[in-house]
Amino acid sequence: xxxxxxxxxxxxxxxxxxxxxxxxxxxxxxxxxxxxxxxxxxxxxxxxxxxxxxxxxxxxxxxxxxxxxxxxxxxxxxxxxxxxxxxxxxxxxxxxxxxxxxxxxxxxxxxxxxxxxxxxxxxxxxxxxxxxxxxxxxxxxxxxxxxxxxxxxxxxxxxxxxxxxxxxxxxxxxxxxxxxxxxxxxxxxxxxxxxxxxxxxxxxxxxxxxxxxxxxxxxxxxxxxxxxxxxxxxxxxxxxxxxxxxxxxxxxxxxxxxxxxxxxxxxxxxxxxxxxxxxxxxxxxxxxxxxxxxxxxxx
Amino acid sequence: xxxxxxxxxxxxxxxxxxxxxxxxxxxxxxxxxxxxxxxxxxxxxxxxxxxxxxxxxxxxxxxxxxxxxxxxxxxxxxxxxxxxxxxxxxxxxxxxxxxxxxxxxxxxxxxxxxxxxxxxxxxxxxxxxxxxxxxxxxxxxxxxxxxxxxxxxxxxxxxxxxxxxxxxxxxxxxxxxxxxxxxxxxxxxxxxxxxxxxxxxxxxxxxxxxxx
Numbered sequence: 001x002x003x004x005x006x007x008x009x010x011x012x013x014x015x016x017x018x019x020x021x022x023x024x025x026x027x028x029x030x031x032x033x034x035x036x037x038x039x040x041x042x043x044x045x046x047x048x049x050x051x052x053x054x055x056x057x058x059x060x061x062x063x064x065x066x067x068x069x070x071x072x073x074x075x076x077x078x079x080x081x082x083x084x085x086x087x088x089x090x091x092x093x094x095x096x097x098x099x100x101x102x103x104x105x106x107x108x109x110x111x112x113x114x115x116x117x118x119x120x121x122x123x124x125x126x127x128x129x130x131x132x133x134x135x136x137x138x139x140x141x142x143x144x145x146x147x148x149x150x151x152x153x154x155x156x157x158x159x160x161x162x163x164x165x166x167x168x169x170x171x172x173x174x175x176x177x178x179x180x181x182x183x184x185x186x187x188x189x190x191x192x193x194x195x196x197x198x199x200x201x202x203x204x205x206x207x208x209x210x211x212x213x214x215x216x217x218x219x220x221x222x223x224x225x226x227x228x229x230x231x232x233x234x235x236x237x238x239x240x241x242x243x244x245x246x247x248x249x250x251x252x253x254x255x256x257x258x259x260x261x262x263x264x265x266x267x268x269x270x271x272x273x274x275x276x277x278x279x280x281x282x283x284x285x286x287x288x289x290x291x292x293x294x295x296x297x298x299x
Numbered sequence: 300x301x302x303x304x305x306x307x308x309x310x311x312x313x314x315x316x317x318x319x320x321x322x323x324x325x326x327x328x329x330x331x332x333x334x335x336x337x338x339x340x341x342x343x344x345x346x347x348x349x350x351x352x353x354x355x356x357x358x359x360x361x362x363x364x365x366x367x368x369x370x371x372x373x374x375x376x377x378x379x380x381x382x383x384x385x386x387x388x389x390x391x392x393x394x395x396x397x398x399x400x401x402x403x404x405x406x407x408x409x410x411x412x413x414x415x416x417x418x419x420x421x422x423x424x425x426x427x428x429x430x431x432x433x434x435x436x437x438x439x440x441x442x443x444x445x446x447x448x449x450x451x452x453x454x455x456x457x458x459x460x461x462x463x464x465x466x467x468x469x470x471x472x473x474x475x476x477x478x479x480x481x482x483x484x485x486x487x488x489x490x491x492x493x494x495x496x497x498x499x500x501x502x503x504x505x506x507x508x509x510x511x
Binding site for chain 2: 010011012013014015016017018019020021023024081082083084085087088090091094095096098099100101102105153156157158159160225226229294295297298299
């Protein structure tokens with residue numbers, strides 16, 4: 001009880017209401033994860049098509065089809081996470097343009113429309129090269145803000161000090177590069193040179209992601225008292241300590257090691273394994289980062 | 300007109316009359332609170348002191364909830380109240396993530412965001428908020444901050460140097476003030492929450508209710 005406290009400043013809450021649980025949970029994690037793949041395959045796919053041309057012809061169909069699938073997973077879980085999903089249309093008919101949620105919803109809808117036309121056009125052979133290229137560049141341009149806008153939402157969520165827009169923007173971009181390169185590696189796209197490029201993108205993005213997380217882990221507490229209290233959930237003894245490190249090891253450290261080993265031994269199966277681990281680890285890392293600021297009591 | 304609220308923490312005796320009247324007036328569902336009174340104990344036994352802090356929406360002049368709401372369900376009234384349009388809300392919970400004060404919850408019955416509105420419906424009819432009426436010691440003071448002759452303006456003038464807001468560093472410019480309060484009352488990180496250290500029940504996390 002209170003008599004066990006030692007310092008006079010060691011105040012203890014003795015009566016309060018139950019605290020709210022995690023409001024943005026696994027559906028939002030899945031939303032971000034699927035979006036990273038949906039936009040990443042476009043960003044990386046355009047790079048492959050420009051650099052390697054017809055040597056990666058399969059990407060022309062693969063890119064919009066995979067993107068469309070994952071964008072729909074992203075949109076479906078965005079919708080399901082709403083408590084009033086049937087009112088989704090309010091975003092389009094009562095838009096509030098100071099909200100990154102509104103801006104993002106519009107951008108994602110236009111982007112998905114472009115991807116749908118590309119995918120349908122390719123599958124049904126109703127699109128020529130010139131039309132495809134125009135749509136591809138439009139998709140590339142839209143893929144960038146669609147990848148990044150979630151970071152702006154998190155930045156607008158000013159109650160959660162851990163989510164800082166500049167850092168989250170970088171994490172979102174890196175997640176897309178990991179998602180795109182890992183997907184193509186799992187599908188075994190291209191020859192040795194293509195795979196080498198994809199492996200390098202994967203390894204560099206994973207390394208940078210790890211560095212950003214470590215930066216927050218070790219120096220985040222210097223930013224604000226709330227960040228220090230949030231980071232405590234992943235430090236030694238914190239409720240999310242194990243899960244945090246599982247995400248870092250599985251998503252970033254092991255894939256980088258496997259990529260280095262795979263490039264030396266030219267092993268495609270190791271590259272595929274690295275990619276699967278990177279995608280799984282990405283989900284875990286993102287989930288931990290989404291949940292821990294919500295555990296902090298705000299009042 | 301810019302409506303504001305002030306709580307004199309030196310007067311508050313933790314009776315929770317405001318809490319109950321708020322729930323009744325606004326039909327706040329079980330397990331949810333537009334307004335709550337937090338007890339914090341300070342000191343080492345037997346030299347201990349119990350503090351009471353009524354917590355509600357701060358009706359910020361620069362409200363993050365209003366800014367993040369994608370459909371303007373959270374909006375300003377002309378008198379400065381941050382109101383909620385439950386018919387407009389899509390339940391994205393962006394406002395719950397944005398409010399630095401933890402003042403917004405998802406109503407499990409309507410599946411929409413809800414919070415203290417300073418009893419905007421009562422104010423529109425010329426009445427005081429329910430919690431003001433219920434307070435037996437007049438610790439809750441409500442009125443027009445733009446009017447220098449209003450009770451709240453005069454109270455703030457009288458207590459200059461002793462008037463605080465929660466988390467001023469967030470730059471939300473709250474229109475809810477406290478007097479006679481300190482870090483322990485106003486900063487959630489200044490007090491501990493430990494299982495078993497509660498008067499009636501363990502403080503716990505609610506499972507997220509409403510929707511899924």
